Amino acid sequence: SNDLPTSELAQKYFYDYYPDEQMPIFTNPCNDKILMNLWNGNRSLCLVFPQFLIVGPQKTGTTALYSMLSQHPDLRPSKKNSITFEELQFFSNDTIYYNGINWYLNQFDSDNMDLNRSINFEKSATYFDSILAMKRIRALLPNIRLIMILTEPGARAYSRYQHEIARTNQTIKFDDLLQLNGNQNSNEFHLRQRCLQPGHYAEYLIRWLRYFSSKQIYIIDGDAFRHDPRVILNDIQISFIQLQNPLNSSELVRYNKKKGFFCPVSNNKRFQCLGKSKGRYYENMSSYARKFLNNYYLLHNQKISHTAEGRMGYPSERYEPTTISAL
Ligand code: A3P
Incomplete structure (x- = not known):
């Protein structure tokens, strides 16, 4: 069947023999010389890939963790968008995934990035229960670190x-x-x-x-985190992300009586409490x-x-x- 015209060969390959391969899966060009030559990116872009992901699941405090860590000047979250807000959902959503690697990298602000100390990250709570997301993350970011929050289910x-x-x-x-x-x-x-x-x-x-590997995964007790995130924020910065300049968590969060939760605080000490839909009353x-x-x-x-x-x-x-x- 090698004599078939290319289109028919492709048809046979993808439909008859290897239907699983119909969907592309992106590997990391930075880990492969040949891919690196084919890719229209450059070496410095390799440092723009995130180094850790908050993967969910939803409703466990993922937004709180994301915004608390974002207060650290060296921790840089992905850019917000008008559809999925602070979440990229790149690995869990087919349409978004097929935007490709350059699109993904563009979601991180690389302009004034200090490559020696800045760490990019993203949170998408939709990753936790998506098998496809796990495979895709593994293919693109095999050394990534992952944070999961578990609360009483x-x-x-x-x-x-x-x-x-x-x-x-x-x-x-x-x-x-x-x-x-x-x-x-x-x-x-x-x-x-x-x-x-x-x-x-x-x-x-x-x-x-x-x-x-289990070393790549950090599990947070979300009930303890909601009650008081300070010890957890210190531990993540020091032992998991191993930040060069960890900040004491009292500089990242403060208890806000009105909200009834710890809220992120910006570097000018202003509260950045989450919106009404986080910490709802019911x-x-x-x-x-x-x-x-x-x-x-x-x-x-x-x-x-x-x-x-x-x-x-x-x-x-x-x-x-x-x-x-x-x-
Ligand atoms: P409720 O609104 O049901 O109380 P997520 O951001 O992953 O969707 O999680 C939302 C949940 O985060 C909220 O659920 C709330 O209980 C919890 N949470 C934990 N810490 C919080 C904080 N500091 N501020 C607001 N919500 C917090």
Whole structure:
């Protein structure tokens, strides 16, 4: 079949033999001489690639962490845009991914970058539960460092529910959503999935560990982080990112009584508290929902404790969602 015209050969190759290869996957030109020659970038652009990613999942405090770290003058987040705001979602969204590597690099401001000390980073909470994102990140940024925030997954599910109810016209009650069964294609079923699925932490962490070593992954106990992020911010700067000039976290955040949270502070000491949609006020979930979620996540939670302890070498208290002990 080597005699076939090129287009037919391509058809055979991509459709009959290797359908998985229909979708391109970008590797890092900086790690390959031949690619480097083909690529219309230059060596200094190699330093523009991010050195760490905050990968989610959603509703665990990812925006807070992102804006707190952004207060450090050497930590440079990707540029904001009008559609996905502070998130790039490059690796999890096909349309955005096919914009290509140069597009991705352009999302980082390289103009007045001090290449010796500045570190670019991005946060996209959509990466955590995307297998494609894991593969694509591994291909482009094999040495990347990854930060994940894990909170008690039942509360995370409820927070996600509140978020969707506030921004769409869906009206279903949380208890009804949990009990839903039937049409798996309905909007309500999709909403239920979005609330519950990312909380299957162990399933995803095990996947991440197929592509990255445990040393590349930093897990934050999101419940401790929400309560007081200061120790965690110091530890990330010093032991995980190994910043040359870490700032004491009291220069990055301060407790704001009105907001009821620690807020990022800029270098002129002004509060940069997050918007109303972060740290929303809503009623506690019903005792029915609490029981349902405790039961739903029981095995998942045991598994994440086991995985994080065994595979990540962390003592289990560090990530164990708080309500597990209250079961
Ligand atoms: P709620 O609004 O349900 O309370 P994300 O940015 O990943 O979507 O997470 C949003 C959640 O971050 C909020 O959920 C809030 O509880 C939590 N959070 C943690 N630290 C925060 C902080 N310092 N300021 C505001 N929200 C914070």
